Amino acid sequence: MSGKSRFCLSLMVGVACLHPVAAAAQLQDRQSFDLPAQDLGDALRKVAEQAGIELYASSADLAGRTTRPLKGDITPREAIETLLRGTGLTPRFERGSVIILGRAQSESSPAQEDIVVTGSRISGAPSAAPVIRVTSEDIRNGGQADLGEVARSLPQNFGGGQNPGIGSGQGTQNQNVNVNGASTFNLRGIGPSATLTLLNGNRFAYSGTQSVIDISAIPTAAVERIEIVADGASAIYGADAVAGVVNILLRKDYEGVTTSARLGGSTDGGNFQQQYNLLGGAKWSGGGFMATYDYFDNSAILARDRSYTATSNPASTLYPSLKRHSLLLSGHQELTPSLRLKADVIYKRGDMQSVRGLLADRPITTRGLVVDNEFETFGVAPTLEAEIGGAWTARLTGFYGTDKTYGVTQNFTNDVEARSIRIFDNRSVSVEAGIEGPLFTLPGGDVRLAAGGGWRSNRIVALVAGRNFAPTRENRFAYGELFVPLAGPAQDLAFAHRASITAALRWEDYSDSGSIVTPKLGFVYAPAPELSLGVSWGRSFKMPTLNQQYSGYTPVLLPVTGYGTLFPPGSTYLYIGGPNPDVGPERSENMTLSATFQPSPRLQIVTSLFRIDYRDRVAPPFGSPLGILTNPLFTSLVTFNPSAAQLDAAIVGASDPLGNATGGPYNPANVIALIDGRDRNIASQRYEGADLSLRYRAPVGGGRALTVTVNATWLDSRQQLLPGLPVTDLAGTIFNSPHFRARGGATFGDERFTIASFVNFTGGVTDRRRAVPAKVSPVATVDLAARIKIGDLAELSVNALNIFNAKPDRTAVASPSDTPFDSTNYSAIGRFFGLTISRDW
Numbered sequence: 001m002s003g004k005s006r007f008c009l010s011l012m013v014g015v016a017c018l019h020p021v022a023a024a025a026q027l028q029d030r031q032s033f034d035l036p037a038q039d040l041g042d043a044l045r046k047v048a049e050q051a052g053i054e055l056y057a058s059s060a061d062l063a064g065r066t067t068r069p070l071k072g073d074i075t076p077r078e079a080i081e082t083l084l085r086g087t088g089l090t091p092r093f094e095r096g097s098v099i100i101l102g103r104a105q106s107e108s109s110p111a112q113e114d115i116v117v118t119g120s121r122i123s124g125a126p127s128a129a130p131v132i133r134v135t136s137e138d139i140r141n142g143g144q145a146d147l148g149e150v151a152r153s154l155p156q157n158f159g160g161g162q163n164p165g166i167g168s169g170q171g172t173q174n175q176n177v178n179v180n181g182a183s184t185f186n187l188r189g190i191g192p193s194a195t196l197t198l199l200n201g202n203r204f205a206y207s208g209t210q211s212v213i214d215i216s217a218i219p220t221a222a223v224e225r226i227e228i229v230a231d232g233a234s235a236i237y238g239a240d241a242v243a244g245v246v247n248i249l250l251r252k253d254y255e256g257v258t259t260s261a262r263l264g265g266s267t268d269g270g271n272f273q274q275q276y277n278l279l280g281g282a283k284w285s286g287g288g289f290m291a292t293y294d295y296f297d298n299s300a301i302l303a304r305d306r307s308y309t310a311t312s313n314p315a316s317t318l319y320p321s322l323k324r325h326s327l328l329l330s331g332h333q334e335l336t337p338s339l340r341l342k343a344d345v346i347y348k349r350g351d352m353q354s355v356r357g358l359l360a361d362r363p364i365t366t367r368g369l370v371v372d373n374e375f376e377t378f379g380v381a382p383t384l385e386a387e388i389g390g391a392w393t394a395r396l397t398g399f400y401g402t403d404k405t406y407g408v409t410q411n412f413t414n415d416v417e418a419r420s421i422r423i424f425d426n427r428s429v430s431v432e433a434g435i436e437g438p439l440f441t442l443p444g445g446d447v448r449l450a451a452g453g454g455w456r457s458n459r460i461v462a463l464v465a466g467r468n469f470a471p472t473r474e475n476r477f478a479y480g481e482l483f484v485p486l487a488g489p490a491q492d493l494a495f496a497h498r499a500s501i502t503a504a505l506r507w508e509d510y511s512d513s514g515s516i517v518t519p520k521l522g523f524v525y526a527p528a529p530e531l532s533l534g535v536s537w538g539r540s541f542k543m544p545t546l547n548q549q550y551s552g553y554t555p556v557l558l559p560v561t562g563y564g565t566l567f568p569p570g571s572t573y574l575y576i577g578g579p580n581p582d583v584g585p586e587r588s589e590n591m592t593l594s595a596t597f598q599p600s601p602r603l604q605i606v607t608s609l610f611r612i613d614y615r616d617r618v619a620p621p622f623g624s625p626l627g628i629l630t631n632p633l634f635t636s637l638v639t640f641n642p643s644a645a646q647l648d649a650a651i652v653g654a655s656d657p658l659g660n661a662t663g664g665p666y667n668p669a670n671v672i673a674l675i676d677g678r679d680r681n682i683a684s685q686r687y688e689g690a691d692l693s694l695r696y697r698a699p700v701g702g703g704r705a706l707t708v709t710v711n712a713t714w715l716d717s718r719q720q721l722l723p724g725l726p727v728t729d730l731a732g733t734i735f736n737s738p739h740f741r742a743r744g745g746a747t748f749g750d751e752r753f754t755i756a757s758f759v760n761f762t763g764g765v766t767d768r769r770r771a772v773p774a775k776v777s778p779v780a781t782v783d784l785a786a787r788i789k790i791g792d793l794a795e796l797s798v799n800a801l802n803i804f805n806a807k808p809d810r811t812a813v814a815s816p817s818d819t820p821f822d823s824t825n826y827s828a829i830g831r832f833f834g835l836t837i838s839r840d841w
Helices: 003-016 040-051 076-084 136-141 147-153 546-550 632-637 644-652
Strands: 031-035 054-056 070-074 090-094 097-101 132-135 195-199 223-229 244-250 256-266 273-284 287-298 317-319 321-336 339-357 367-389 392-413 416-442 445-464 467-469 472-487 498-510 514-528 531-542 554-559 572-578 586-600 603-619 638-640 671-678 680-701 704-720 740-749 753-762 765-767 774-776 779-790 794-801 832-840
Touching: 031 040, 031 076, 040 054, 040 076, 070 076, 076 090, 132 136, 136 223, 136 779, 147 223, 273 832, 317 339, 367 416, 416 472, 445 546, 572 644, 632 638, 632 671, 644 671
Parallel strands: 054 097, 195 244, 572 671
Antiparallel strands: 031 070, 090 097, 132 223, 223 244, 256 273, 256 832, 273 287, 287 321, 321 339, 339 367, 367 392, 392 416, 416 445, 445 467, 445 472, 472 498, 498 514, 514 531, 531 586, 554 572, 586 603, 603 680, 638 671, 680 704, 704 740, 740 753, 753 779, 765 774, 779 794, 794 832
8 A cells, every 4th residue: 555545544544533522512602693583594594604503494394484583692502492482393403403393393204305415315314425515605705606616626626528728639538528618527537427417406408519517507696505425326316427426406595686797807818707697586485486697708818818828829719708698597386285396497508719729920810720609508307296195205307408509610721711510409308206205213213215217318419520410318217225224313322323324226228228237335323423434335337428429430541650561562451430339338336435523513524535446438449550450459459351341331331431641542452451449448447535624613703703624635546448558547647637636715704794715726747748757836826705795785795816826837739739738737717806796686
């Protein structure tokens, strides 16, 4: 075991073995409260926030209730009990949280609908893997304009793949995927389509060419919180949840109208941002509605604006110009006391422009590429929930959505313009039904079951380089999840405050790949209220994207060179490469060990160790066909002395016409080999490392609080394409995740004034593309943000990101059009100042 691995293991064991200490009785500390008469839910949230505890309650129990004014120096426990007096609701206080129980709820089966645990279908079930939570308050304090910026700020996330600002020549895994300026999560750097992203627990339509959704289409004003489980979850949610699952949870109830305007820009030039937002909502007995519209516009960052891209064409873009209109609607209505209807609707429309110049000494219109893309996203997800007796609930969810991209590329070569059109039209339709409830009661609590099934269809209609393809993939699925509480707090057992087992199994049948079964097991053990340990094991899978599987391969005729006199003079070979309709699912096995230490409601420390064994990854069997003809490792890929019929079949089956790089005419008699270099399920990868998060929150008097957070991750990953080939490093190499990333900061203030500062650290990587490896330096940035309310007039927010203007190192390029720095890890935005004014009406 390496020294770094021993350090990570020691860190984990050290926290796990800490003896539980007596909790600080924060609920018994007197604090000053001054709350006007208002909605009960709002009042409870304010008390919980000031006390530094989490609040769980059913919106149905709180709907329509108001409170009297609350004023005085009392404990948070007394404040909550006072607010609930006469409502028939009962508070249950646990370490770090309070649960509001309704009239019909029991201690053993609370069933709060708002207790959402991403990574489980069972309400209230503890997660065996850590859950990373980013609240709307965290987003505001971070000065982040959209969810793409939120994703890229997380240490567990990698900025490569499908994200704006990824340059040219940044590795095959980051190339030609972002056709519409979309932003995505990419946990552990495994790939954006290996992270499943949900909106209120529902899948939405895929975006562009990948199996991802565009999170920048979701206005931050509509977001209540984001929950991230960086652990395989295919047994719970199905395909794509290899690296983990991200659940974006919207505000459920909002009352009033809020407008905001934001202006900002990078001090080195470019990236001038305009953002305007309108948020409105209403609540009534049994229902509520929220709507938000967001307009965002940023100008491009050009190579001439940055000192480290002086060798690039000055007019080429490091970050594209983007413009988008986003609309999100969310509502819920109680139809009967036991039947509820919910629906989320999302719409986005916009355009993106990027420029790539090939020569620095000529105008872009003489030699270069100009890409103009327009895009439109629509999705609607209605849900019907019913209480069917015996504390059981049933849920029926449907979804219909589309994601369309229309792009025009102008290729200027010596004043001659060539135009090409690309169209990607994604459509997704699904329906799912499920039930959840208690089976029977054990001394530790209710044994609960969630089960269900459904059908989903994904289709893409694409036009690329003059060729069309329009595949459709359908799948049926069924799942079951069981929660068994072995011990509970009510039993008051020594060294067994809480213990539980969860087990899940999912079956999926695909129209083009057959059936897949994935299991998952989880164990949670809390010897005392202050310490909880978790073990999670499971198998997950990812389907190849429709573009990756069905867009067609390319045939090229190449001369036989570099083999001496082994082959006759004038010999050629036919090479076919690219997508392959025969590829199937990629599979993984995930293991996570975690420890949560919370000596008081003020302090929480979470550590985890993780390992992901990822096999059958779709990849080309080699990077170049040179030397393949005599390499015994590739014997199965080479057909020597192919017949004319075999050659004709390979050429006719291609989506592109035959390319000829021999300098002479195609003559089947001279073709001594047919090399099949198409993608296939061959690569095996391993990702392992450790996460650490710390959160400390304490009142400092006068209703103010200080919150300190630290989030860090260490990652080691490597890959082997075929047995017998060398194992190569991924993490720590250029255009892949660095080994170490961290973000930490402090927030101080109250409802009237808040100031926050964060430090972001991205470790260095090694460039091994040349004979002598080169080190790329790490980058550390400092962010500042402040918010102040000007009476009842408005709220003013100022944010300064990367205030010391840290810059990335220059890197070597293979072509004048390549971006001369690692844009997957280090941003070209530089120092940025922004100003936001908002008002509640």
